[in-house]
Amino acid sequence: xxxxxxxxxxxxxxxxxxxxxxxLLRHDYYYLSILTMAGxxxxxxxxLNLLLGFAGQISLGHGALFGIAAYTTAVLTGTxxxxxxxxxxxxxxxxALVAMLIGMPVLKLKGYYxxxxxxxxxxxxYIFFNEAIGLTGGPSGFxxxxxxxxxxxxxxSDLSYFYLVWSMVAVALLTSLNLIxxxxxxxxxxxHISETAAQSMGINxxxxxxxxFVLSSVYAGIAGVLYxxxxxxxAPSSFGFxxxxxxxxxxxxxxxxxxxxxIAGAVFLTVMPEFLRFYENLEVIIYGLILILCxxxxxxxxxxxxxxxxxxxxxxxxxxx
Amino acid sequence: xxxxxVALHCRNxxxxxxxxxxxxxxxxxxxxxTITALIGPNGAGKTTLxxxxxxxxxxxxxxxxxxxQDMTRVPAWARAQAGVVRTFQNLEVFTTMSVLxxxxxxxxxxxxxxxxxxxxxxxxxxxxxxxxxALAEEKLEFVGLFAxxxxxxxxxxxxxxxxxxxxxxxxxxxxxxxxxxPAAGLNTRETQALAGLIRRIxxxxxxxxAIVEHDMELIMRISDAVTVLHFGQVIAxxxxxxxxxxPEVIAAYLGEDAR
Numbered sequence: 001x002x003x004x005x006x007x008x009x010x011x012x013x014x015x016x017x018x019x020x021x022x023x024l025l026r027h028d029y030y031y032l033s034i035l036t037m038a039g040x041x042x043x044x045x046x047x048l049n050l051l052l053g054f055a056g057q058i059s060l061g062h063g064a065l066f067g068i069a070a071y072t073t074a075v076l077t078g079t080x081x082x083x084x085x086x087x088x089x090x091x092x093x094x095x096a097l098v099a100m101l102i103g104m105p106v107l108k109l110k111g112y113y114x115x116x117x118x119x120x121x122x123x124x125x126y127i128f129f130n131e132a133i134g135l136t137g138g139p140s141g142f143x144x145x146x147x148x149x150x151x152x153x154x155x156x157s158d159l160s161y162f163y164l165v166w167s168m169v170a171v172a173l174l175t176s177l178n179l180i181x182x183x184x185x186x187x188x189x190x191x192h193i194s195e196t197a198a199q200s201m202g203i204n205x206x207x208x209x210x211x212x213f214v215l216s217s218v219y220a221g222i223a224g225v226l227y228x229x230x231x232x233x234x235a236p237s238s239f240g241f242x243x244x245x246x247x248x249x250x251x252x253x254x255x256x257x258x259x260x261x262x263i264a265g266a267v268f269l270t271v272m273p274e275f276l277r278f279y280e281n282l283e284v285i286i287y288g289l290i291l292i293l294c295x296x297x298x299x300x301x302x303x304x305x306x307x308x309x310x311x312x313x314x315x316x317x318x319x320x321x
Numbered sequence: 322x323x324x325x326x327v328a329l330h331c332r333n334x335x336x337x338x339x340x341x342x343x344x345x346x347x348x349x350x351x352x353x354x355t356i357t358a359l360i361g362p363n364g365a366g367k368t369t370l371x372x373x374x375x376x377x378x379x380x381x382x383x384x385x386x387x388x389x390q391d392m393t394r395v396p397a398w399a400r401a402q403a404g405v406v407r408t409f410q411n412l413e414v415f416t417t418m419s420v421l422x423x424x425x426x427x428x429x430x431x432x433x434x435x436x437x438x439x440x441x442x443x444x445x446x447x448x449x450x451x452x453x454x455a456l457a458e459e460k461l462e463f464v465g466l467f468a469x470x471x472x473x474x475x476x477x478x479x480x481x482x483x484x485x486x487x488x489x490x491x492x493x494x495x496x497x498x499x500x501x502x503p504a505a506g507l508n509t510r511e512t513q514a515l516a517g518l519i520r521r522i523x524x525x526x527x528x529x530x531a532i533v534e535h536d537m538e539l540i541m542r543i544s545d546a547v548t549v550l551h552f553g554q555v556i557a558x559x560x561x562x563x564x565x566x567x568p569e570v571i572a573a574y575l576g577e578d579a580r
Binding site for chain 1: 377
């Protein structure tokens with residue numbers, strides 16, 4: 001039980017930080033909206049981290065999965081005027097279904113081949129978003145997605161949406177933390193290290209890979225629904241190859257197999273460009289430079305860096321009487 | 322030949338890797354409750370046979386009977402769930418996990434809660450995790466690794482990692498345990514301890530053991546029956562003392578001139 005307590009302390013601290021953030025920012029809605037976006041990305045990254053960091057399976061198709069959920073709820077609620085609950089549930093459900101159908105054949109591949117196959121899937125979905133103009137509005141995007149409303153409460157302010165998104169991040173974080181401390185988490189880490197040994201322990205590798213792929217697609221789906229109803233507008237360019245790569249970068253920069261690191265990576269990579277805006281033409285160069293430096297000096301990502309710092313501090317204090 | 326007390330029965334197994342005949346028409350039997358050794362010079366096909374039995378390699382022809390069932394086409398994970406568990410010659414420890422987590426992973430099939438139980442930590446989750454942990458600790462105690470349980474597995478020295486693999490396999494509560502060169506890389510003292518351990522696995526845990534090994538002293542000391550492979554074929558099988566005197570076996574090991 002004490003181990004549960006030790007797990008819960010950082011989660012509680014995280015909650016307090018989220019609660020306090022709008023006040024710390026003095027209700028600056030510009031920054032609040034950026035952090036809301038960061039929260040949406042953090043949800044995808046949490047799922048992707050289970051897939052990539054823990055189970056060791058890459059996906060360059062998560063941008064597309066995110067997009068499928070966003071477009072599904074957009075079309076159902078925007079074009080057909082169906083209730084928001086229907087849009088949200090179908091968005092997440094369809095994403096999970098597509099992930100399952102794609103995952104079954106594709107997850108038999110490994111490494112670069114898996115990357116290529118998921119990349120191909122992402123491109124197909126991207127082209128579909130662009131070409132199915134009657135359904136999606138094509139390259140110019142889909143306008144007129146209704147504002148999110150739950151039990152009569154309308155999430156039309158930046159503040160309420162910020163809290164909504166970040167409570168979903170908290171749920172995603174807690175469930176992921178729970179999962180990795182269960183037999184499923186152990187099985188995922190085991191098949192990451194040695195598929196041979198994992199299956200010799202009675203772990204059905206294909207099923208576990210599919211499970212984590214679908215679970216991560218559910219996270220991406222939830223994020224997609226939140227995204228569509230936040231911006232009230234979606235366009236294909238948000239769900240392309242570039243975004244999928246950015247998601248992977250968030251996982252790696254934050255720290256593979258560190259759920260906290262994933263959140264940090266999502267926030268860092270979403271917020272940083274906003275600060276770099278001041279440098280105008282140099283923005284892209286500085287952005288790239290920061291990434292390179294991070295990977296050179298923090299090979300285990302932001303999470304690994306913080307852990308190292310903490311243990312150094314602890315050692316220094318431990319040495320003194 | 323009474324099939325009811327035969328735990329493992331391979332019939333007419335053949336395995337071909339490209340142009341190489343790794344196993345040719347091999348018959349291999351392990352009687353319930355025994356320690357049966359599989360020996361032979363390097364490249365004789367011992368590990369291949371073990372791979373076929375555990376389901377990691379498919380045979381071209383022949384059948385694999387395990388625990389009274391034909392499991393020739395059953396995938397590796399399902400064989401493990403049915404009670405046929407193995408260790409590896411080149412250690413396959415889950416290095417980044419703790420020693421205890423490694424062994425708990427071994428108990429995977431025995432931990433009963435669903436995905437929702439895991440995601441939301443239901444009471445059942447706590448109950449089953451506690452049971453799994455207790456089982457894992459019991460197996461660590463059995464092999465003598467209890468004190469190291471919270472270390473990351475990669476920090477263990479080689480010999481201890483071998484014991485960890487053994488504990489992990491035992492946590493799967495097998496009926497048949499397949500050991501692939503468990504003494505490789507161990508010193509004399511460690512090998513002796515291992516011999517005692519394998520006997521206790523048979524006697525105290527009632528697990529049938531099939532062991533591939535190069536250490537003849539160990540084999541002769543602990544095994545009830547020995548099968549000798551040479552160039553993918555069985556050249557002898559019987560009690561250890563018979564095998565020691567078999568001229569064909571001596572020739573296979575020392576070369577034709579020794580005959």
